[in-house]
Amino acid sequence: MIDLVSKEKLFRRYDGAGPRYTSYPTATEFSEHFDPDAFEKHLHNSNESLIPRPLSFYIHLPFCRHLCFFCACNKIVTRDETKALGYLDWLKREIEILCAKLDTDRRVIQLHLGGGTPTFFQPEQIRQLVDHIQRHTRLPLDDDREWSIEIDPRTVSRDSLKQLHDVGFDRISVGVQDLDTKVQQAIHRTQSPPETIEVINHARDVGFQSVCVDLIIGLPFQTSHSFARTLSRLLFLRPNRFAIFPYAHLPHRFTPQQRILATDLPSAKERLKIFELALRILAEAGYVHVGLDHFVLPEDPLARAQRNGSLCRNFQGYATRPDCDLIGFGTSAISKLARCYSQNSHDLTKYLGEITHQRLPITRGISLSDDDLIRRRVIEQLMCFGRVDLGLVLESYRAVTEPVDYFPHELSKLIPFANDGLLTLSPDFIIEVTPLGRFLVRAICMVFDRYRNEATAVSHSRLT
Template sequence: MPVCATAVPSSVTATASSSTRWDEALLRRYDKSGPRYTSYPTALAFHEEFTAEDATQAIERSNASQRPLSIYVHIPFCRKICFYCACNKIATKNTALAESYLYRLDREMVLTARHLDAKRPVNQLHWGGGTPTFLSLEQMGDLIDRLDARFGLSSAPDRDYAIEIDPREADVLTLRHLQSLGFNRLSLGVQDLDPRVQKAINRHQPRVLTETLMDEAHRLGFRSLNLDLIYGLPFQTERSFAKTLEQVIALNPARLSVFNYAHLPERFKPQRRISVDDLPGADEKLSILRTTIDMLTAAGYQHIGMDHFAKPNDSLAVAQANGTLQRNFQGYSSHARCDLIGLGVSAISRIGDSYAQNPTDLASYEENLDQGRLAIVKGVRLNKDDLIRADVIERLMCDMRLDLAAVSRQWQVNANDYFASALERLRTAEQDGLIVRLGDTLEATPMGRLLIRQLAMAFDAYLPGHSGQRYSRIV
């Protein structure tokens, strides 16, 4: 990802299309900065008092649950930097540099696996970056062998083993090799097919590269294909992005991620190569967003939430219909109730009641592992209030609705009393038509779905203390 779906009830399938009220003034009023809630608490609440020992204790506690595992592997290397990028990456063309990194990854696997119950299945695997296909075919095979030796990978048909691919440096042989390694889902970075936009972001990628890979992936029978797009890039207009969408829809991916570009050049050095004067204005961005939703909805995609769209039979849409959709550091996931093991520089784990984060710089990551300890630099153990709020925010972000009676039953609290201040904060959003309350049920309206991050912020107990931090804008 940059930066980094059975029939669904009518309440879930609603989208902010041309058939519903589109209130640009309302969107602008609520378009503030806020967390994406890939975790709660967010990473801003992680602290250095949380140590590698705390992480291993969390792993050992989690074994009693026998929850399945989701493993994320971060490959930080890229041959060429895209100017929009906000990912943790290392620019190099020397694939030999990956050898020492793979060795450290194996050390991390060994140190992690010794605390895990070997019977816990690995239902989900995701390689992200950087550019995972920076690795040679031999290196990719070696990494899979190491993962299998340490954790025991699955061959179950319902496993979700995904990898992010740069179409500029992968070919049909790459796809055949990935299939032989057990991957069954692909995510291809596209961003935009307009040559002028591609030049401005330093990513020359003719459509034929993506089309060739997708044709081969369909032929090979990969279960799900995702394409990543970004709106808000330099020189984009509603008309130009509509042309990209027409071409993308013709490629027929099962899923689409359409991210809002967050221009934060003070935090991400490559973005300093993008002139703010070349970026579309606020009105143009809203037009692009509306056109995106209209075109994808007309093409049969369901708006899962935020920046994700999926065909009705894709596992994301199925999970949302079943109420089992999950949100983690890779976005939306169809495998609920997994413990997430993050491997590699900058990776974050969610194990039971704890989050643990690795260093964001390669030298610190390597130094810790060379000294025989997990490279944990910070994290947090959740208390009961954190766990309750994490559950509420996740359900709102995934289901676009919240059942307060169910919250009361699950957590043995009176949810209406417990969240009295949060519900009061949502009163204005309710008056503005972003959310509807019927008894103990809160449900986001089509416009509210676009601002679901804003609605979730009402339940965030940490947000007042983080008000000085800069998050990306919501729309």
């Protein structure tokens, strides 16, 4: 068994900056030459599918009442709710414009409201938004649906949770990050443990069938001891999922992070200890580790998807329906169709301007080549299952090439990973990531990222 010091050395060697691969190619490769016309061509092709492809809608609601110093999201911080009212109207117009281009047979089976803070808005406003979607597309309120909403515990009551459940949401993601007071003060996000616990209990009482708790590792003043205390308090509530993300300190890219002192952050060794401890505590509590950063109860749809091979990666992290096209609405939202990604404008004024002219507010994106599709499949398999059969992937894209000919450089770059015990590579080119390598799977994925070699100095988060 490898000791902590050797592990730390490995982490130092491989734990550089790297993408989280919620898409491949990553968003840094999106081009401004990709315009709404290009997107519409892809959408037309997708509409032509003989079996209507189901849809997953993501709605970005970028407003927040408070600024969290660690935040890297696209958001607008204001306490003035009237500032946000116009946004909902523009969002509805965008929904109308886009839904008019969708084949009417296509059903929306997943709906996710994210932010920002979706609960910045009143439940009645959210109801009107959902009603609007239902008027313009097929969004059935049936048992197959997966409707989720991100909740800031500081902005909801039992009553508002009940109203959101009545609208049709059956899952919530609760932003917690850490329950320790000192950590909360350092990140400018104070929410008392009783407040958080009460919200989770209320959510269960009013009927939400799934509660996901979001936590972050690597925040200022966090220690393995403090994080274990946070976890044990939350485990008592038995959430269906934990999503545990590594904090990426990039103050040159995200201004709010300049309020966090690098000297207050846990050392690499402490981060590693926190990760290992979290893994052990969650495994002992019966949670299944899914993909990179999710821990779920064994009967959770994500665990089932991991078991039956249907787990997939998207901008919300992990999802269960690889057959869905993802359509994003709102500022900065990203859409994913079979052969393209597109992104709406980050800039609110520009976003509104495009919609005023009845145009989709898409400002960049990328059409995928056959090579992109092959590499995306390889990376997605590694991120979801920690295993990939390179020959099978090539075969599924009818590439008449052997892995050794298609990936000669990649295969040689994998040798150090294999020598360090992070993966195994079989003679028939099946890569299996080891439990140790799972921590560093992003570094393994980077080997297959063709654009990395061409990339200029673009910073991403650290791998753990």
